[in-house]
């Protein structure tokens with residue numbers, strides 16, 4: 001991706017950070033600095049943000065590594081201020097595989113939630129506010145737990161390009177054709193996106209942005225699926241022609 005720089009790699013999957021991500025760090029750090037926060041509070045805030053993006057990165061690796069199991073490589077993973085992006089070479093053909101790849105991301109966050117809950121439960125009285133019973137809203141780990149819960153909930157919204165949209169499509173595709181399944185999933189996603197825009201208009205402009213993002217993401221997914229299906233049919237037709245030609249030559 002343009003404007004992104006490499007920070008490392010794992011299993012041949014390059015990890016990139018988009019430069020606007022640094023802007024986010026500066027903005028968060030700068031905000032607390034001008035609020036007159038002490039240095040350790042600023043460090044904690046930036047540390048928290050980095051931990052959130054580590055959870056996002058692990059989520060993306062959940063998708064990438066499960067796709068690798070089905071022989072689908074991932075070009076790269078990029079961290080943007082709005083979240084992570086894993087670029088898979090293609091979407092798994094089999095609905096069952098798509099289901100696993102789509103679920104693997106949120107499943108990573110569920111794993112993190114369980115680990116954090118266990119640490120907080122058994123870490124009573126330890127430093128870092130690891131006491132879930134007090135539910136101190138300023139506690140680093142409690143906040144990290146809440147972020148992971150919202151990552152799961154948000155990603156499970158059944159609308160493309162969210163993971164929930166893929167899960168829905170793959171479940172439908174087990175009974176219907178891929179194009180039909182995509183059409184239904186896209187329609188559901190667009191109804192949800194309109195709901196977001198209405199809610200956003202009433203409560204928060206951020207929801208309007210998300211709604212627009214989902215609406216066009218869903219449309220793009222439909223276009224992609226229909227085109228991929230047409231390509232597959234073309235290949236099939238070409239193959240048939242080749243076969244017919246071969247048979248002609250043999251006769």
Ligand SMILES: [Zn+2]
Pocket residue numbers: 059060063105106155163
């Ligand atoms: Zn995901």
